[in-house]
Amino acid sequence: MGARLPSADQPLHPQRGEAPADLIRSTIGVVGHYCVRCGAELEPRMIEGREMQGCPNDDFILWRDPKVASAVVVEADGGVVLGRRAIEPGYGLWCLPGGFVNDDEHPADAAMRECLEEISAAVELTSLLGVYHVPKSDAPSMVGIAYTARLANGAEPKAGSEMLEVGVFPVDSLPPLAFPSHREVIDQFLTSRESPAASSRRHGASVAPSGKRPSPAREQSPPRRKL
Numbered sequence: 001m002g003a004r005l006p007s008a009d010q011p012l013h014p015q016r017g018e019a020p021a022d023l024i025r026s027t028i029g030v031v032g033h034y035c036v037r038c039g040a041e042l043e044p045r046m047i048e049g050r051e052m053q054g055c056p057n058d059d060f061i062l063w064r065d066p067k068v069a070s071a072v073v074v075e076a077d078g079g080v081v082l083g084r085r086a087i088e089p090g091y092g093l094w095c096l097p098g099g100f101v102n103d104d105e106h107p108a109d110a111a112m113r114e115c116l117e118e119i120s121a122a123v124e125l126t127s128l129l130g131v132y133h134v135p136k137s138d139a140p141s142m143v144g145i146a147y148t149a150r151l152a153n154g155a156e157p158k159a160g161s162e163m164l165e166v167g168v169f170p171v172d173s174l175p176p177l178a179f180p181s182h183r184e185v186i187d188q189f190l191t192s193r194e195s196p197a198a199s200s201r202r203h204g205a206s207v208a209p210s211g212k213r214p215s216p217a218r219e220q221s222p223p224r225r226k227l
């Protein structure tokens with residue numbers, strides 16, 4: 001199914017190191033920002049050795065915080081579930097299910113919600129794969145939190161509204177992915193399968209919100225299946 005897609009893995013999102021601090025600073029310098037409390041134009045202010053923007057009238061500081069996003073490696077039929085994107089960025093390319101974490105939800109809940117939305121399937125998270133930094137120059141950078149999961153009993157992935165189609169691919173022959181960060185997640189997944197004990201020690205953290213216990217990983221099962 002990869003034949004219809006571009007052969008190169010297009011770096012639609014900046015790779016690690018592609019968002020130099022100078023560029024971020026210059027962008028912030030040319031765009032005016034205003035205090036959310038009094039409306040005054042913000043001024044440069046040194047905070048803990050970093051040049052930030054602050055209000056001249058009160059203590060408001062414009063912190064440049066990252067966005068938090070989840071991504072999920074859903075294991076199914078000996079492969080992983082990918083969706084082909086029906087939206088930009090990355091229209092027509094494949095990606096892991098995932099998306100931004102809302103401020104009132106645990107990242108694990110966000111991961112499961114995104115699976116319901118994007119591949120129309122309930123999943124059970126099985127492990128925390130890793131935490132990633134995704135630098136961006138044209139938007140807030142991202143902290144990515146990646147999980148492994150398996151399909152809940154009876155769940156059959158189908159394309160959600162933001163996907164053209166979904167498919168199960170063997171991890172060693174994936175189609176071009178929309179985001180380099182998802183390639184990084186897949187590579188971490190392959191490493192964790194080779195050495196699960198080392199991986200869990202390295203990342204050792206609870207995968208699920210309190211009251212939800214992750215289930216043990218499922219045995220490998222048959223090959224690729226088109227959904």
Ligand SMILES: [Zn+2]
Nearest residue numbers: 035038055058
């Ligand atoms: Zn102010």
